[in-house]
Amino acid sequence: MRYSGLKNKVAIVTGAGEGIGFAIVELLLKSGANVILNDIDEERANLAASELDRRYPGSCLSFWGDAGEVGTINKMVDFTLSHFGKIDIVVPNAGITLFGNFLEFSPESFQKVMKVNLQGAFFLAQRAAKEMIKQGSGGRMVMMSSQVGIQAYHRLTAYSMTKAALQMLARNLAYELGPYQITVNAVAPGATLTERTKKEQPDYEGIWGRLIPRGVVGKPEDIAKVCLFLLSGEAAHINGQTIPVDGGWTVAGKYPEDIV
Numbered sequence: 001m002r003y004s005g006l007k008n009k010v011a012i013v014t015g016a017g018e019g020i021g022f023a024i025v026e027l028l029l030k031s032g033a034n035v036i037l038n039d040i041d042e043e044r045a046n047l048a049a050s051e052l053d054r055r056y057p058g059s060c061l062s063f064w065g066d067a068g069e070v071g072t073i074n075k076m077v078d079f080t081l082s083h084f085g086k087i088d089i090v091v092p093n094a095g096i097t098l099f100g101n102f103l104e105f106s107p108e109s110f111q112k113v114m115k116v117n118l119q120g121a122f123f124l125a126q127r128a129a130k131e132m133i134k135q136g137s138g139g140r141m142v143m144m145s146s147q148v149g150i151q152a153y154h155r156l157t158a159y160s161m162t163k164a165a166l167q168m169l170a171r172n173l174a175y176e177l178g179p180y181q182i183t184v185n186a187v188a189p190g191a192t193l194t195e196r197t198k199k200e201q202p203d204y205e206g207i208w209g210r211l212i213p214r215g216v217v218g219k220p221e222d223i224a225k226v227c228l229f230l231l232s233g234e235a236a237h238i239n240g241q242t243i244p245v246d247g248g249w250t251v252a253g254k255y256p257e258d259i260v
């Protein structure tokens with residue numbers, strides 16, 4: 001099925017040089033949207049955008065910079081307006097995972113994870129909403145939460161807090177921006193195989209697949225497809241919701257004998 005309402009729309013996706021963000025950009029381009037692909041790694045951003053622009057000519061531009069910086073966010077939105085003339089969709093996907101024991105977690109690490117994961121999403125949504133309201137033709141946003149924003153895990157307190165907060169951000173913005181026909185939802189991926197997770201754990205699929213009722217980890221495309229739906233005309237009446245995309249991980253309770 002092809003979703004409606006995406007052709008000629010203009011989108012910003014942050015943290016999109018690889019992984020889930022890249023898959024979202026790819027599906028948006030395939031649906032006829034124009035996309036600004038952001039990444040903090042300049043070479044990666046340029047390589048990814050030029051590869052996609054070759055396949056979808058004139059539709060994909062890179063914007064290099066830290067998506068957690070308010071100055072960068074403003075420049076990125078200005079860049080989008082100057083190249084494509086408007087902004088209809090934002091997906092603040094950039095996020096960093098910092099593991100660390102709660103009792104030893106440093107203020108520097110705390111600030112870092114808050115800045116990228118929360119400040120970046122909050123201020124990109126704020127600036128984009130101002131432009132969307134001026135344009136008067138509505139808009140769509142999808143926050144990138146996580147399964148760990150629903151359930152608690154050792155050594156992930158700060159990261160989990162940001163991912164739970166993004167769900168609340170979607171609810172609040174649904175309320176604030178609904179009158180302007182701007183919808184804001186979130187997706188909560190479970191363990192997803194990306195270049196990063198594969199590098200961190202070579203047997204990522206084998207290890208994490210054991211926690212998931214389907215027995216397999218997610219692929220970036222699994223998450224991107226749900227984002228695309230939430231960004232489309234078909235999802236016009238879904239607002240303020242979080243959709244777990246985790247193969248059933250969140251709902252799987254455990255008996256003592258299940259724990260090995």
Ligand SMILES: NC(=O)c1ccc[n+]([C@@H]2O[C@H](COP(=O)([O-])OP(=O)(O)OC[C@H]3O[C@@H](n4cnc5c(N)ncnc54)[C@H](O)[C@@H]3O)[C@@H](O)[C@H]2O)c1
Pocket residue numbers: 014015016017018019020021038039040041044065066067068093094095096097116144145146147188189190191192193194195196197
């Ligand atoms: N992969 C998973 O298993 C998983 C699970 C749940 C949630 N998520 C969330 O989904 C999102 C994407 O995850 P992923 O695994 O695809 O990401 P990733 O770690 O592979 O990073 C994707 C890209 O983001 C870029 N990036 C990092 N910090 C940035 C910043 N400050 N500004 C701009 N770009 C930045 C990286 O350079 C990289 O190219 C994140 O928010 C993550 O927390 C991922």
